[in-house]
Amino acid sequence: xxxxxxxxxxxxxxxxxxxxxxxxxxxxxxxxxxxxxxxxxxxxxxxxxxxxxxxxxxxxxxxxxxxxxxxxxxxxxxxxxxxxxxxxxxxxxxxxxxxxxxxxxxxxxxxxxxxxxxxxxxxxxxxxxxxxxxxxxxxxxxxxxxxxxxxxxxxxxxxxxxxxxxxxxxxxxxxxxxxxxxxxxxxxxxxxxxxxxxxxxxxxxxxxxxxxxxxxxxxxxxxxxxxxxxxxxxxxxxxxxxxxxxxxxxxxxxxxxxxxxxxxxxxxxxxxxxxxxxxxxxxxxxxxxxxxxxxxxxxxxxxxxxxxxxxxxxxxxxxxxxxxxxxxxxxxxxxxxxxxxxxxxxxxxxxxxxxxxxxxxxxxxxxxxxxxxxxxxxxxxxxxxxxxxxxxxxxxxxxxxxxxxxxxxxxxxxxxxxxxxxxxxxxxxxxxxxxxxxxxxxxxxxxxxxxxxxxxxxxxxxxxxxxxxxxxxxxx
Amino acid sequence: xxxxxxxxxxxxxxxxxxxxxxxxxxxxxxxxxxxxxxxxxxxxxxxxxxxxxxxxxxxxxxxxxxxxxxxxxxxxxxxxxxxxxxxxxxxxxxxxxxxxxxxxxxxxxxxxxxxxxxxxxxxxxxxxxxxxxxxxxxxxxxxxxxxxxxxxxxxxxxxxxxxxxxxxxxxxxxx
Numbered sequence: 001x002x003x004x005x006x007x008x009x010x011x012x013x014x015x016x017x018x019x020x021x022x023x024x025x026x027x028x029x030x031x032x033x034x035x036x037x038x039x040x041x042x043x044x045x046x047x048x049x050x051x052x053x054x055x056x057x058x059x060x061x062x063x064x065x066x067x068x069x070x071x072x073x074x075x076x077x078x079x080x081x082x083x084x085x086x087x088x089x090x091x092x093x094x095x096x097x098x099x100x101x102x103x104x105x106x107x108x109x110x111x112x113x114x115x116x117x118x119x120x121x122x123x124x125x126x127x128x129x130x131x132x133x134x135x136x137x138x139x140x141x142x143x144x145x146x147x148x149x150x151x152x153x154x155x156x157x158x159x160x161x162x163x164x165x166x167x168x169x170x171x172x173x174x175x176x177x178x179x180x181x182x183x184x185x186x187x188x189x190x191x192x193x194x195x196x197x198x199x200x201x202x203x204x205x206x207x208x209x210x211x212x213x214x215x216x217x218x219x220x221x222x223x224x225x226x227x228x229x230x231x232x233x234x235x236x237x238x239x240x241x242x243x244x245x246x247x248x249x250x251x252x253x254x255x256x257x258x259x260x261x262x263x264x265x266x267x268x269x270x271x272x273x274x275x276x277x278x279x280x281x282x283x284x285x286x287x288x289x290x291x292x293x294x295x296x297x298x299x300x301x302x303x304x305x306x307x308x309x310x311x312x313x314x315x316x317x318x319x320x321x322x323x324x325x326x327x328x329x330x331x332x333x334x335x336x337x338x339x340x341x342x343x344x345x346x347x348x349x350x351x352x353x354x355x356x357x358x359x360x361x362x363x364x365x366x367x368x369x370x371x372x373x374x375x376x377x378x379x380x381x382x383x384x385x386x387x388x389x390x391x392x393x394x395x396x397x398x399x400x401x402x403x404x405x406x407x408x409x410x411x412x413x414x415x416x417x418x419x420x421x422x423x424x425x426x427x428x429x430x431x432x433x434x435x436x437x438x439x440x441x442x443x444x445x446x447x448x449x450x451x452x453x454x455x456x457x458x459x460x461x462x463x464x465x466x467x468x469x470x471x472x473x474x475x476x
Numbered sequence: 477x478x479x480x481x482x483x484x485x486x487x488x489x490x491x492x493x494x495x496x497x498x499x500x501x502x503x504x505x506x507x508x509x510x511x512x513x514x515x516x517x518x519x520x521x522x523x524x525x526x527x528x529x530x531x532x533x534x535x536x537x538x539x540x541x542x543x544x545x546x547x548x549x550x551x552x553x554x555x556x557x558x559x560x561x562x563x564x565x566x567x568x569x570x571x572x573x574x575x576x577x578x579x580x581x582x583x584x585x586x587x588x589x590x591x592x593x594x595x596x597x598x599x600x601x602x603x604x605x606x607x608x609x610x611x612x613x614x615x616x617x618x619x620x621x622x623x624x625x626x627x628x629x630x631x632x633x634x635x636x637x638x639x640x641x642x643x644x645x646x647x648x649x650x651x
Contacts, residue, residue: 036514036615162553171553175562180575187579191586198590201599206514206613225594226603229612231511233597235521239529240593247535247582258575461615462515465491 032307066439072432089422094430102142108288109135114248125459141437177261202458270350270411279331286324287400293393318383325374369399486619486637487644497640538588546580
């Protein structure tokens, strides 16, 4: 497996019957001599099996996290935001760090399913389902933080949505990036959910037709929306997927752009920078791919999906990590340079304080994890090594968490008035809410992995002839 | 679809054989009701003579609706109903309206298009699909020919399908 070479440059354009070009595939994307039926057996078979002990243990741990974190959420709602470590100087810290972190993680799913579809990259097909699921769960986790930070989440509808209200019909402020965020995140969530579900419908039909007991047949029957697989429906379906990909591509770029506006449109030194949008988007894809790798390396092992998620897939994802990690690294250096070059003292201080102030450890953790660690993937041995990939993927996400913490907390904690300088320390409730989102994320992911097909069977089947191992043997 | 119809079903293993078979069957003057596949077969709509899906037009129209709705909403709320000076900006600050306009456009385009897709393709959770062959969603392509809709005799169609590379030719009746 180690001499796998990655098709980076188009050697030949494979023109398909429909006339559109697909990216060339030099080595099989699906190994193990699979037939169409094998794909159904391998993927749908998992759904039909009884839960394994490993799965139950994993669920138990996730539910324990959910429960333990749930206590912190309950206390936050009951007693209020005062339970968090925020103070007058640092009014945003742990919560928004986690919000941005989770939203960023979500970005890889859409990038894989939408952007790689537009680029006709067929290696997306084994990994898009799980990454899209990850996107949806990550966005739900992200939404927890602004909702809880409202203090009275049950009134959130009045505050965040443009609804006529009893306060003299004062409307929401459309000049505010926070409101743009409400629209961006909710649109992103809804469109991702629809995109994911559309992809699931044919696979649910497969499970429906394989089901032997009445309950599964009824449930998967309803979930499959009465899918039959007619050519006319497939034709519409393909158009829907393509247009959704076209819509989701600018959407995914807009979401983290708008999240970065939460900071960039303010006049706080350290936040007021025009490179935030591209820098945030690159960072989001960077952390998202890292999370996809963390999850898929485990899923692949537990579900024995080595023939579907091959070393080649992992290598290609690692290449995306090098690219986006390097963009992020350049952004860090550019920020520093511009702070110096601007000649604005407050701006210069904000950056010196980041690197050498009381939060130096957070800054250097970020630099080490995000700038240095992904560079190791330049070595083919490392980027095709599963253990190394797994470790680096986790390091990257730790780094990306620190990035948001550094941007948010270090820019706020020493403001223009030295008498109000303060430090931020998270309380157990801050940490608890974060733990809660981890519990939520993994519970949702494990439920998905058990009851939904983790790989898009219909799409994998469609490429099996052209990119499976059988085809390369028969010389096709 | 009428009640009590008889179908002849040609089962195919390979998509390329299927594509050639469709051409053969259509050229011999037999009307194909529909072809069912476990995955999207590229170019099948062309050989079947289907028109290009018009759902992208639906997406465009819903998208435009979203753009107009968003702009009307924001101009109405901030410019007409309760004008306020915020940060020295205009009552109707168009640049501030861009993000929400974009999001609403994407939202309506996506949901409108997917909704239209469900309606036109008759996809609904309570839908009772007519399953011609249980293996369609697994590994077989099935060409369904409505016997009543064709002038040719059953045996003639069956031999045509067999000759076109079908691995099995079955009959099925729906009430």
